[in-house]
Amino acid sequence: MTNGHDPSSELDVKEVRRGRHPGDRYVRVQHTPGFQKVGRGYISVTPRATEPKTFVGKALRSVRRFLIGSPIETAREVHERLTKIKALAILGSDNISSSSYATEEIMRILLLGGISALSLTLPITLAVICVLIIVVISYQQTIRAYPHGASAYIVASNELGKLPGLTAAASLLNDYVLTVSVSIAAGVAALGSAAPFFLGSSAGDFFYNHRVLVSIVLIMIIMIGNLRGVREAGTIFAAPTYIYIISILGLLAYGFYRFASGDLPEYNPPPGWVEEWQHRSLGALSILLILRAFASGSVGLSGTEAISDGVPAFKPPEWKNARITLIFMAGTFGILFLGISFLSGQLHIIPAPEEQETVLSQLARTLVGTGPYYLLVQAATAVVLVLAANTAFSDFPRLAYFLARDGYMPHQFLHRGDRLAFSVGIISLSVIASLLLIIFGGSVTALIPLYTVGVFVAFTLSQSGMVAHWRRQRGKGWRVKAAVNGVGATITGIVAVIVAVTKFSSGVPLFNIGSFTVHAGSWIVLVLVPLMILMLMSIRSHYERAQRELQPEIPINPSDIKHTIIVPVASLNKVALQSLAYAKSISPNVTAIHVVENQEEAEEFRKEWEKFGSPCSLVIMESPYRSLVGPILAYIDAVDRKRPDDTITVVLPEFVPKHWWERLLHNQTALRLKAALLFRPGTVVINVPYHLK
């Protein structure tokens, strides 16, 4: 502060003397509750100051507090570091949980080549695991090079430039939304599969028939949880992933034991399923079909990003722990995936044509019957899938934050809500994922073709970025490093192309336009991602333009401001008088204007005006066509032309009724005038309020 007066002292706020010895001779009385003085001209606001005063405000706050919890101070933000054990569960749940549906997705495609084609399930599973191994090796290097978080957006922007960065970002945003939709849909499918055996067939029907509704309710619960900041809760979120891993490992071990001892139980598909698949069969198994099945299985690689994104969240040495966790995650996923594929093949399990029951449910049921162990497997699967959706609730708002920081997304994504969570990102994700579920009718199979493209595009760009990174650095052994990432980029690039081409149209009908049926497929992503890139870029260019074109419209030196104040007056009541008084308190150069329809009205108004003591100059305008706003604007224009150096201010009364409908009863002229003045550069509008009690 340059002047001697302390403006904050005006509030008589209680001074908090930080770090002083006790026993000061006086304590100032706190006249203004809710504020604490921290320093000269620097006060801190306590929740008490911002408490709602109205009944509605209080009620709204209560609902909000109930759902979201009390606000958390920024200062209380803690950055809990993750151990490898916790990280595997929390960051790895997305990837590990996909083992619960990856096998089924391969089988559903192979069946189109006939029942016998199911024998290819295992080889395709192995191929997917090979790709995963390559990706994991490649990412070992990325994690080392980007210890502060190796999001594909950051790596690609840094190493390859703006457009590749935005492509990775758009692919990832898309992918995070699908993580939520797919995981929730799969979780609801797991619930729906188990329900008939425990809650009766009507419960099964309920979950199946209302799967979209159940899914949206689950998303809302996760959303509220995230708005509360459950992300920080940690430990309780580790449990379900381990329960899932252990229960499936137990199931697989038991299955292998039965397989090894040669007494695998017999599996009989429900009546009609085999016929239905034979009916759907395209006749022969083609290379394209095999590639499609591989593309479907590649969904198992989703969620691999989570660990490289979250490197800074690990305990030090961060990069080392992240690397090890990534290997453990991939290993766990690989074992579960392989085991499920192998045993399903040995048992000759057939997927349910209408997704009534999952393959994993059939596998568990065949091996252990519909007892408590089966229930454990299904429950653990459902919970881990919901948890997988939960990871996207950290990833999406974080990426949106990065993008907003760089000006590619609206500023709103920068703000943290009451509980320090990025509320706007969390709510946006929930809404978009719910819409997707509605559009796709909650079908995992319809959503899958959209899911995988984005992941692989991001992989490819991030890995290519690393190649560029090593080439630029040319450090020790750079050729080997570049080669490793190069192989990763090439393989994931090939998979991206395979997924895009083979899943271009999935055959799952979405809706009809006339006689033309629109099918779900990767084409949706191929259309959406460029559109999203365009949107991100136009948002940035808007912000840049806004910053560049920020020209003052009135002088920025107070003494350069010459006031011309115009006060439209409808009738001479107290409202008009207070507007005029306010105008005159600013400047003597005030003109009241009044619009009339004819000379008689003009005479009458002038008489009244004189009775009121002619508070300022008055211009009466005759509007032969009865319009009000037009003549006033024209008058302002004319005055502006006459005195171009003046700052024109229009003083308008603002009527504030008690009820919204009462607004309709008052002439909308002031409102329309205000809207019109909005588009006049350099015109200041002063609203003098009047309220009805």
Added chain:
Amino acid sequence: MTNGHDPSSELDVKEVRRGRHPGDRYVRVQHTPGFQKVGRGYISVTPRATEPKTFVGKALRSVRRFLIGSPIETAREVHERLTKIKALAILGSDNISSSSYATEEIMRILLLGGISALSLTLPITLAVICVLIIVVISYQQTIRAYPHGASAYIVASNELGKLPGLTAAASLLNDYVLTVSVSIAAGVAALGSAAPFFLGSSAGDFFYNHRVLVSIVLIMIIMIGNLRGVREAGTIFAAPTYIYIISILGLLAYGFYRFASGDLPEYNPPPGWVEEWQHRSLGALSILLILRAFASGSVGLSGTEAISDGVPAFKPPEWKNARITLIFMAGTFGILFLGISFLSGQLHIIPAPEEQETVLSQLARTLVGTGPYYLLVQAATAVVLVLAANTAFSDFPRLAYFLARDGYMPHQFLHRGDRLAFSVGIISLSVIASLLLIIFGGSVTALIPLYTVGVFVAFTLSQSGMVAHWRRQRGKGWRVKAAVNGVGATITGIVAVIVAVTKFSSGVPLFNIGSFTVHAGSWIVLVLVPLMILMLMSIRSHYERAQRELQPEIPINPSDIKHTIIVPVASLNKVALQSLAYAKSISPNVTAIHVVENQEEAEEFRKEWEKFGSPCSLVIMESPYRSLVGPILAYIDAVDRKRPDDTITVVLPEFVPKHWWERLLHNQTALRLKAALLFRPGTVVINVPYHLK
């Protein structure tokens, strides 16, 4: 004006020297086009001044001009007086046109008592005509007593008080809306009846299947016509009524000639109609059914109000001409109605069960075949019915104007649009009538039970008012006069009750709530009218309260205003600087406030502030919970408590983007702050704009 300076001279407007001799020595140059100086501080605005400047503005104006026409100056308003010939056509079209469907409405009810009950059509027609005669005699006196317009609202308010007046008003508003709906639906039915014979059966199906759509298109055309001000066109509107009268009289004369000569043609109802009516028959004819049929026929009295409403529009002696026209109108209606009922009975015509063809159409077709004369009758009927709807477009806005003048309707109904028409009233009527047609599926028979109650309630109140009038005046022969109006009031009151009771539920299903079917019927009016009265009264009480409670919130003496100006500053750019400059140009007592999350941000901002030369006092507020609006409001509250005598002004920057979506990209804080400040009495808000080019 009391001071010597002429404020309007600032504009350098061309002076129009009215009434001076030519050859004045100078002519002032017109620096400000679009304005004309009329007197000291009194200028007139020409259309040139209010011409739109933007492309969109110009395009909108062109569309408006094309549809509505160029604006008309108030001064050019002409009050064309009506001759009796014109008045009969223009004011009488509503009443006379109802002869085209009154017979049918009676028959449709009687048929419920069996085919033989149709023989009662003629007696009931005569009963309705008797009531009409009583009403006409009674109104002779009303017209004489209220030569300036004897609207039931005015008569009842004047003579009986507020509540009866509003009851009459609500009934009439309701009735005018139904005039439009019923007349248009009947007009479309006339078109639909004739279409199959001239345009092929598919055209008939089109009119029948799309009757709601066709009706709404017709209403829109009439609406645009009325916004253009066709009301004043006069002569062309007289023609269709006379064509209708003459063509029907011709038809009836021919029919009587054939009847008298004993060779009436044979009528055969289309196959299935008789069976359908027998199927619908309730078995026996009851008194209730006869009363219902009478109530249905009473629709023929609608439109009688129009002439007594419009007395001032007649050439002098207004009341005398109006009286004569009323008699002629009733006479014409009576003859047409009676003739149609008589011949329909003689021919044993049966109404179409699904309203596919009107009775009048069947009558004409049977008598003269589907030749050109039939086409003339149908076309004239359709046009006259549309014209009947048109009368409501004068009546409704005029009544709304009276009500708005008395504070019972929103002020908007007082304003006249570009073409001097009451635009708000016209548009409201169109929208409500269209909604009714949609709800009732465009069926005349479903709408009729709602129609008649309002008319008779208004008749009763207006007539009762007249009884009170004579009793109060006690002039010569007042007892006779009171007796005449008393008989009118009694009879119309009885009819009102009959209509309300017998039509309470018409049996025409409207929609289902669960297994409960809601039927159309007069109950809708009995519910709506009290609700409308309540609405009218609460609008009035709102206006009264608004006037009474208009208390100034800031001093009305400029020298009493002590400014405290608060400028929330988000970041120190040119936008903030211009807001601060504006604030300082008003008063030196300016405080900038800035909200931070922590002490580092505070330090940073303070440094920047000092770099900008510390333009005024600065208060930095730490918001530990990251909210922005709450702390600013709390600060304003605290300042207000500290300095209760000051007028607090908040200066906010107003960002105006080029495109609406760009608004979403800018922080909504200013907007939310503005919304919150709206509810703070006595807080002035100044908007300093900045635009993006």
